[in-house]
Amino acid sequence: MAIVAQSSKAGRIGRASLAWIVALIFFFPIFWMVLTSFKTDADAVKPEFLIFFQPTLENYLNMTANYDYWRFATNSVITAVFATIFALAVGIPCAYAMAFNPSRATKDVLMWMLSTKMLPAAAVLYPMTFLTKSAGLFDTHFLIIVVLMLINLPIVIWMLFTYFKEIPKEIIEAGQMDGVNTWGEIREILIPLAWGGIASTALLCFIFCWNEAYWTVRLTTTDAATLSKLIEGNRAPEGLFFGRLSAVSTAAVGPIVVLGWFCQKQLVQGLTFGAVK
Amino acid sequence: MGQIVLKDVTKSFGEVEVIPPLDLTIEDGEFAVFVGPSGCGKSTLLRLIAGLENTSSGQVMIDGSDVTEVSPSKRGLSMVFQTYALYPHMTVRKNIAFPMRMAGLSQEEQDKRIMAAAESLNLVDYLDRKPGQLSGGQRQRVAIGRAIVRDPSAFLFDEPLSNLDAALRVGMRIEITEMHARMKTTMIYVTHDQVEAMTMADKIVVLQSGVIEQVGSPLELYRAPKNLFVAGFIGSPKMNFIEGQEAAKHGAHTIGIRPEHIDVTAKGGTWTGKVGVAEHLGSDTFFHIHETGLAETLTVRAVGDVALRHGDTIHLNPRLEELHRFDEGGARLA
Numbered sequence: 312m313a314i315v316a317q318s319s320k321a322g323r324i325g326r327a328s329l330a331w332i333v334a335l336i337f338f339f340p341i342f343w344m345v346l347t348s349f350k351t352d353a354d355a356v357k358p359e360f361l362i363f364f365q366p367t368l369e370n371y372l373n374m375t376a377n378y379d380y381w382r383f384a385t386n387s388v389i390t391a392v393f394a395t396i397f398a399l400a401v402g403i404p405c406a407y408a409m410a411f412n413p414s415r416a417t418k419d420v421l422m423w424m425l426s427t428k429m430l431p432a433a434a435v436l437y438p439m440t441f442l443t444k445s446a447g448l449f450d451t452h453f454l455i456i457v458v459l460m461l462i463n464l465p466i467v468i469w470m471l472f473t474y475f476k477e478i479p480k481e482i483i484e485a486g487q488m489d490g491v492n493t494w495g496e497i498r499e500i501l502i503p504l505a506w507g508g509i510a511s512t513a514l515l516c517f518i519f520c521w522n523e524a525y526w527t528v529r530l531t532t533t534d535a536a537t538l539s540k541l542i543e544g545n546r547a548p549e550g551l552f553f554g555r556l557s558a559v560s561t562a563a564v565g566p567i568v569v570l571g572w573f574c575q576k577q578l579v580q581g582l583t584f585g586a587v588k
Numbered sequence: 589m590g591q592i593v594l595k596d597v598t599k600s601f602g603e604v605e606v607i608p609p610l611d612l613t614i615e616d617g618e619f620a621v622f623v624g625p626s627g628c629g630k631s632t633l634l635r636l637i638a639g640l641e642n643t644s645s646g647q648v649m650i651d652g653s654d655v656t657e658v659s660p661s662k663r664g665l666s667m668v669f670q671t672y673a674l675y676p677h678m679t680v681r682k683n684i685a686f687p688m689r690m691a692g693l694s695q696e697e698q699d700k701r702i703m704a705a706a707e708s709l710n711l712v713d714y715l716d717r718k719p720g721q722l723s724g725g726q727r728q729r730v731a732i733g734r735a736i737v738r739d740p741s742a743f744l745f746d747e748p749l750s751n752l753d754a755a756l757r758v759g760m761r762i763e764i765t766e767m768h769a770r771m772k773t774t775m776i777y778v779t780h781d782q783v784e785a786m787t788m789a790d791k792i793v794v795l796q797s798g799v800i801e802q803v804g805s806p807l808e809l810y811r812a813p814k815n816l817f818v819a820g821f822i823g824s825p826k827m828n829f830i831e832g833q834e835a836a837k838h839g840a841h842t843i844g845i846r847p848e849h850i851d852v853t854a855k856g857g858t859w860t861g862k863v864g865v866a867e868h869l870g871s872d873t874f875f876h877i878h879e880t881g882l883a884e885t886l887t888v889r890a891v892g893d894v895a896l897r898h899g900d901t902i903h904l905n906p907r908l909e910e911l912h913r914f915d916e917g918g919a920r921l922a
Binding site: 479481482484485486487488489490491492495499500503504 | 638639640659660661662665666667669670671673674675676677686687690691734738
């Protein structure tokens with residue numbers, strides 16, 4: 312009889328339960344945030360575990376009336392969209408060059424790019440604030456777009472590089488023999504072939520831009536302030552209005568959760584870096 | 589027109605010199621085959637001609653003009669790759685049209701050439717399919733179609749048949765040879781298979797470690813190999829090499845005799861041995877013979893079905909006029 316690996320029923324149930332427990336642990340804070348956003352501030356601070364209460368839309372109505380939610384949301388969309396477009400515009404040619412014309416330095420360059428992600432952001436906080444203020448860029452869309460693009464560029468280039476690496480070099484060479492120039496190769500061959508990879512890279516980059524808080528909170532005041540800033544601004548000094556804060560947070564993460572839900576497949580592909588094919 | 593000349597061309601990857609200085613001329617309309625074991629530099633040489641690799645020094649000339657610094661897209665050559673290298677996101681029609689679209693040909697002219705290529709390559713029914721829906725042989729035909737429509741000054745083939753099964757390979761071999769006879773365009777064909785080289789080439793270039801061992805027509809190489817390497821590489825099954833006393837009798841360090849130049853006799857031949865493996869093909873029988881006292885194994889080809897089996901004693905008569913003699917360095921003795 313052939314020997315086949317067996318997995319016991321108990322083991323399978325154990326693993327499934329573990330997966331469910333972990334999933335619930337991750338899900339609970341989000342669930343609680345959404346729940347709290349429908350409570351009055353008085354209900355929200357009650358110490359008991361309050362699941363059944365009189366729901367109210369007050370927090371949401373206040374939000375659009377008092378804090379101009381839509382302005383912050385528009386800023387978030389503008390900065391995330393343009394930062395993603397620019398990151399791709401720089402990242403695609405860069406990853407293309409390294410994937411198809413590698414030199415001895417390519418690996419080092421890639422590592423160096425990644426190493427910039429290891430720099431603690433706080434280390435450059437003062438120079439950044441000082442420089443942007445004196446250059447008159449503080450609290451502008453332009454600044455936030457550039458900053459978001461730069462902090463995501465390493466991951467964008469790494470992801471694109473990994474996807475481009477999977478395209479056989481001969482196809483690019485066939486293009487060269489067939490008379491295309493470098494831009495033609497990118498436009499006619501590379502982008503159509505790596506479309507899935509580029510889409511998941513863009514999606515992930517957009518999510519990272521949307522969620523970024525460290526710089527968007529510190530380099531804006533009103534004009535270019537994003538949803539992260541709105542949440543931060545609701546951390547009122549006179550005491551925490553949990554209901555209000557939860558509503559703002561729910562409204563801030565809502566769009567990205569919906570986007571993520573629809574693009575699950577691409578996201579998983581993107582996060583596994585093309586490891587499964 | 590498509591005369592290709594390499595002058596003093598070298599190629600190094602870092603410290604490693606894969607092609608030492610090399611001169612070669614391929615005349616217009618010639619079918620040249622680069623052949624050699626894997627790693628001999630034949631593909632690198634083809635890629636240097638294509639422009640996909642830069643030369644480390646020396647010149648590449650096409651029709652008298654120096655193209656050493658010219659990009660592959662401007663050399664006017666077409667290439668067929670071992671892996672076909674079709675554009676997987678385009679239909680067959682678009683794949684074939686691609687080089688013409690890049691060259692800015694009119695739609696009308698493109699359609700005309702696509703149809704002509706598709707008809708000659710039996711691809712008419714597949715024009716709207718994607719490469720993923722085609723068999724290996726069909727894909728290779730599309731790759732050839734894409735190469736033809738450009739009307740290049742020369743075709744470069746990089747082991748185009750090695751991914752196909754044996755039967756298909758023979759068919760495609762004939763198709764490409766016929767295509768050459770019809771178009772009379774220069775073709776350079778890289779292969780490690782000496783049968784392909786022998787059957788297709790006007791001129792064979794035998795390479796080893798980046799060095800040209802011999803250039804000549806298939807029969808020149810077969811009849812008068814310049815050295816042991818070429819002698820052993822060209823011809824199937826391989827030439828038998830005998831050293832020592834038997835070679836000294838003929839005034840050589842090594843003598844070589846092809847399996848088809850040794851006759852099997854019933855009794856009292858020059859050499860005797862014991863049959864090891866006997867391969868009965870019907871038309872021919874190949875004997876691998878041991879205990880001859882000459883070499884570890886002698887291979888002999890007998891015409892027809894010869895009824896000798898494993899362990900039988902066999903008597904052999906070499907045809908002395910077909911004997912090849914080599915000196916200690918492996919070079920041919922006149």
